[in-house]
Amino acid sequence: MSVLARSVGNAFRNKVRSGAVVVILAVAIGLALSMLVANQAVADRITSLKASVGNNLTVNPAGSRGGQGGGEPLTTADVSTAQSVAHVGSVNGALTLRLSSSGTAAASATAQGGGQSGGPGGRAADGTTSLVSAVDPGTLGNRASGSTASNSSATATSGASGGTGAGNTAARAGFSIPIEATGINGSVNAAGAAINIISGAALSDFAGTSAQALVGSTLAAKNSLTVGSTFTVNDRTMTVAGIFDAGTAFDNNAIYLPLVAAQTLTGQTGEISTMSVVVDSIDNVDATKTALASALDSTRVDVTAGSANLDSAIGSLGSVQNISLIGFIAALGTAGLIVLLIMIMVVRERRREIGALKAIGASNRSIGVQFVIEALVLVVMGSVAGAVIASFSSNSIVGALVSSNTSTTTAAGSGRRAALGAAGQAAGQAVGGGTRFQGSGRGAFAGASQLIGTVSTSVGWQTLVLGVVGILVIAALGALIPALLTAKIRPIEVLRGE
Amino acid sequence: MLEVKDVVKAFKSGDHTIKPVNGVTFSVGQGTFAAILGKSGSGKSTLLSLLGALDKATSGDVLVDEVNISKLPDAKLTAYRRDDIGFVFQQYNLIPNLSAKENVMLPMEFAGVSRAERSVRAAELLNQVELTEDMHDRKANRLSGGQQQRVSIARALANRPKLILADEPTGNLDDETGELIIELLRSLSHEKNTTILVVTHDQALTGKTDRKFRLARGKITEITAS
Ligand SMILES: Nc1ncnc2c1ncn2[C@@H]1O[C@H](COP(=O)(O)OP(=O)(O)OP(=O)(O)O)[C@@H](O)[C@H]1O
Numbered sequence: 152m153s154v155l156a157r158s159v160g161n162a163f164r165n166k167v168r169s170g171a172v173v174v175i176l177a178v179a180i181g182l183a184l185s186m187l188v189a190n191q192a193v194a195d196r197i198t199s200l201k202a203s204v205g206n207n208l209t210v211n212p213a214g215s216r217g218g219q220g221g222g223e224p225l226t227t228a229d230v231s232t233a234q235s236v237a238h239v240g241s242v243n244g245a246l247t248l249r250l251s252s253s254g255t256a257a258a259s260a261t262a263q264g265g266g267q268s269g270g271p272g273g274r275a276a277d278g279t280t281s282l283v284s285a286v287d288p289g290t291l292g293n294r295a296s297g298s299t300a301s302n303s304s305a306t307a308t309s310g311a312s313g314g315t316g317a318g319n320t321a322a323r324a325g326f327s328i329p330i331e332a333t334g335i336n337g338s339v340n341a342a343g344a345a346i347n348i349i350s351g352a353a354l355s356d357f358a359g360t361s362a363q364a365l366v367g368s369t370l371a372a373k374n375s376l377t378v379g380s381t382f383t384v385n386d387r388t389m390t391v392a393g394i395f396d397a398g399t400a401f402d403n404n405a406i407y408l409p410l411v412a413a414q415t416l417t418g419q420t421g422e423i424s425t426m427s428v429v430v431d432s433i434d435n436v437d438a439t440k441t442a443l444a445s446a447l448d449s450t451r452v453d454v455t456a457g458s459a460n461l462d463s464a465i466g467s468l469g470s471v472q473n474i475s476l477i478g479f480i481a482a483l484g485t486a487g488l489i490v491l492l493i494m495i496m497v498v499r500e501r502r503r504e505i506g507a508l509k510a511i512g513a514s515n516r517s518i519g520v521q522f523v524i525e526a527l528v529l530v531v532m533g534s535v536a537g538a539v540i541a542s543f544s545s546n547s548i549v550g551a552l553v554s555s556n557t558s559t560t561t562a563a564g565s566g567r568r569a570a571l572g573a574a575g576q577a578a579g580q581a582v583g584g585g586t587r588f589q590g591s592g593r594g595a596f597a598g599a600s601q602l603i604g605t606v607s608t609s610v611g612w613q614t615l616v617l618g619v620v621g622i623l624v625i626a627a628l629g630a631l632i633p634a635l636l637t638a639k640i641r642p643i644e645v646l647r648g649e
Numbered sequence: 650m651l652e653v654k655d656v657v658k659a660f661k662s663g664d665h666t667i668k669p670v671n672g673v674t675f676s677v678g679q680g681t682f683a684a685i686l687g688k689s690g691s692g693k694s695t696l697l698s699l700l701g702a703l704d705k706a707t708s709g710d711v712l713v714d715e716v717n718i719s720k721l722p723d724a725k726l727t728a729y730r731r732d733d734i735g736f737v738f739q740q741y742n743l744i745p746n747l748s749a750k751e752n753v754m755l756p757m758e759f760a761g762v763s764r765a766e767r768s769v770r771a772a773e774l775l776n777q778v779e780l781t782e783d784m785h786d787r788k789a790n791r792l793s794g795g796q797q798q799r800v801s802i803a804r805a806l807a808n809r810p811k812l813i814l815a816d817e818p819t820g821n822l823d824d825e826t827g828e829l830i831i832e833l834l835r836s837l838s839h840e841k842n843t844t845i846l847v848v849t850h851d852q853a854l855t856g857k858t859d860r861k862f863r864l865a866r867g868k869i870t871e872i873t874a875s
C-alpha cells in the first residue's frame with residue numbers, strides 16, 4: 152500500500168461526492184480549455200491578418216474614408232515628404248475619380264453647364280467618359296441616387312421645355328453607377344497591390360499628356376473594348392493599353408489612368424486622394440506609422456495599416472482575445488476554488504483519522520502529500536472529462552465569441568449569436584458571474600467580419616496539454632492549502648469524538 | 650526505562666480548569682508489564698496520551714531512556730511515536746477504508762520498511778492475535794469490535810516499539826481471546842524486554858502484570874500486594 156494507492160483509494164471513498172466534484176471540475180476545466188483554445192485560435196488569426204497586410208501603410212486625408220468624407224486633399228508634395236521618412240521603402244500616390252457616362256451628363260449639361268450629375272451619396276462626378284457602366288444601377292442604385300437626380304432633372308427639363316413627366320423618366324433611365332477611375336504612378340493600385348492584367352500591358356507613359364488607360368474586364372466587355380480600342384475621358388481620347396481583372400464585377404467596373412494625366416484631365420493638379428506606403432520591414436510598421444503621421448501633420452492625414460476594415464477586424468478579434476483570456480483565468484480560478492473548498496471539507500471530516508496517522512508515526516509531509524495526490528486524482532479525472540468537453544465545444548464557443556463581437560446582419564451571423572447565447576449563459580453560470588460575452592465591436596463593418604472569416608480551432612494538443620498543466624498547477628495550489636491545514640492537526644485529535 | 654516526573658495536564662472547560670492528571674510521578678524499568686487502574690474519567694487515557702507524545706503536558710517531564718520527550722522538537726516526536734511507541738487506542742482508530750493487513754503495514758511504511766517485508770510481518774502479527782487469514786484483506790470497517798481491537802494491537806507491535814501503551818486492550822474480547830492477548834503482551838515484556846503499560850478494568854489482565862498503579866484525583870499510587 153503506497154501513498155499513491157492510498158490517495159487514489161481515498162479519492163473514491165465517497166463516490167457520490169467525488170463524482171459530483173469531478174463533473175463540476177470537468178465543466179470548469181472544459182470551459183477553461185475552450186477559452187484557451189479560443190484565445191490561441193484568435194491570436195493565430197490576428198497574426199495571419201497582420202501578416203496579410205504585410206508592410207503596407209495607407210495615408211488618407213483626415214476624416215475621409217474611401218471617396219467619402221471631407222478634409223483637405225493630399226498633394227504630390229506629401230508624397231515626397233513621406234518618401235523622406237525613415238524606413239519608408241516606396242510611396243505610391245493615387246487619385247480616385249468618379250466618371251459619369253457622358254450619355255447621362257449630356258442631358259443635364261445643357262442646363263447646368265457643369266456636366267456633373269449627382270451620384271450615390273451625393274458626391275459629384277469628377278468628369279465624364281464615353282464608357283457605359285457595366286454595373287446596372289438596379290433598384291438600390293436608383294434609390295440611392297434619389298432626390299438629387301430628380302432635382303437636377305427637373306432643372307434640366309424645365310430648361311428644355313419638355314413635359315415634366317417625360318423629363319423624370321428620362322433622368323431615371325439615364326442614371327447609371329459612376330465608373331471609378333484611379334490615377335496611378337506605376338503598376339500597383341491605390342492600396343499598393345499589383346494590378347492583375349489579363350491582356351495587353353501595364354501603363355508605361357506617365358506624362359500629363361498620356362492617353363494610356365487600363366480597363367476592367369467587365370467594363371471592357373460591356374463597351375466591346377479590346378487592347379488598342381479607344382474611348383474618351385472628358386475631352387481626351389484614351390487608348391486601352393491593357394485589361395485587368397480585380398476579382399469582383401464592381402471592382403472591374405473601373406479604369407486606371409496615369410496619375411498626372413488624371414490630375415490634368417480633371418483640373419486637380421498636384422492632388423492625390425490616397426498614398427500607399429511600403430515599409431522596409433514588418434517590424435517597423437508601427438514606428439513608421441507614427442513617424443508618417445507626425446511628418447505629414449496628423450490633424451491633416453490618417454495613417455492606417457491596411458484597410459479600415461482590417462483595423463476593425465483586428466480590433467474586434469483583440470477584444471475576443473481579451474474575453475477568452477479573462478474566461479480562461481476565471482474558469483481556471485473556479486476550478487482551483489472548487490478543489491480548495493472540497494479538500495478543506497475532506498480534511499475537516501478526517502481530523503480524527505489524520506490524528507491517528509500522526510499518532511502511529513506519520514510525518515506532516517507524508518500526510519500532506521497524500522492529500523495533494525488525492526486532490527490531483529480528482530483534478531486529473533476532471534481534466535480528462537473537461538478536455539473531451541472542450542474538444543466538442545471549443546469550435547462553437549470560438550465561433551460564438553467571434554461573431555458576437557463582429558456582428559453582421561446576415562442570417563448566419565444571428566444564428567451564431569443564438570448559439571452564443573446558450574454558450575455564454577452556460578459559461579456565465581459555471582463561472583459564477585452573469586456576464587454575457589457581448590460587447591464592444593457590435594457596430595463593426597460587414598467587411599470586417601468577412602476579413603475575419605471563420606476562426607477555426609484546430610484543437611492543438613500542445614494547447615490542451617498546456618491548459619491541463621496550467622489547471623494541474625492551479626489545482627495543486629488549491630490542494631496545498633488544505634494539505635498544509637493537516638499539519639496543524641495534532642495527534643491527540645485521535646482521542647476526540649466526531 | 651520510563652520516568653514520569655510531576656506531570657500535570659490541565660484542560661480549560663468553560664470558566665474553570667480541570668486537571669485529570671495533576672502531579673503524577675512514577676517510574677518503571679525496561680521490560681516491566683504494568684497496569685494502570687482507575688475509575689472512568691479519572692484521567693487514564695489522558696496520562697497515556699502524554700506518555701505516547703500525542704499531547705504535551707501542561708508541566709512536568711516524561712523521560713524515556715533519559716530522553717525528555719516533553720522538550721523534543723516536532724520532527725523528533727514524530728520519530729519517537731513511529732519507532733519507540735506502540736499505541737493501542739481505546740476506540741481502536743483503524744483507518745476504515747484500508748484492510749486489516751494494510752492497517753498493520755502502515756507504521757512500517759512510515760518507518761521505510763520494504764513492501765515485501767511489511768507484508769510478511771503484518772500477516773505474522775495478525776496470525777499472532779489470531780485473526781484468521783480470510784480476515785486479513787477485509788476492510789477495517791467491516792470487522793467486528795473485537796477483531797478491530799486485535800488489528801489495533803497488531804498495528805501497535807508492528808515497529809517493535811520499546812514501549813507499548815494499551816488503553817483497555819481486552820475491553821471487547823471474550824475471556825479466551827483476552828487470555829491470548831494477555832499472554833502475547835506478557836511474553837513481549839519478558840522475552841523481548843518491552844515495557845508495557847495497560848489501562849484496564851480486566852481482573853484477569855491485572856492479575857498477570859508485574860506492577861499495578863491506581864490513578865485517582867489526578868495522583869498515581871502503586872498498589873502493593875498486601
Ligand atoms: N480535551 C479535553 N478537554 C476537556 N476535558 C477533557 C479533555 N480530554 C479529557 N477531558 C476530561 O478529562 C477527564 C479524564 O478523561 P480521560 O479520557 O483521561 O478518562 P479515563 O480515565 O480514560 O476514563 P475511561 O475509563 O472512561 O476511558 C474527563 O473528565 C474528561 O472529561
Ligand SMILES: [Mg+2]
Nearest residue numbers: 693694739816
Ligand atoms: Mg479512557
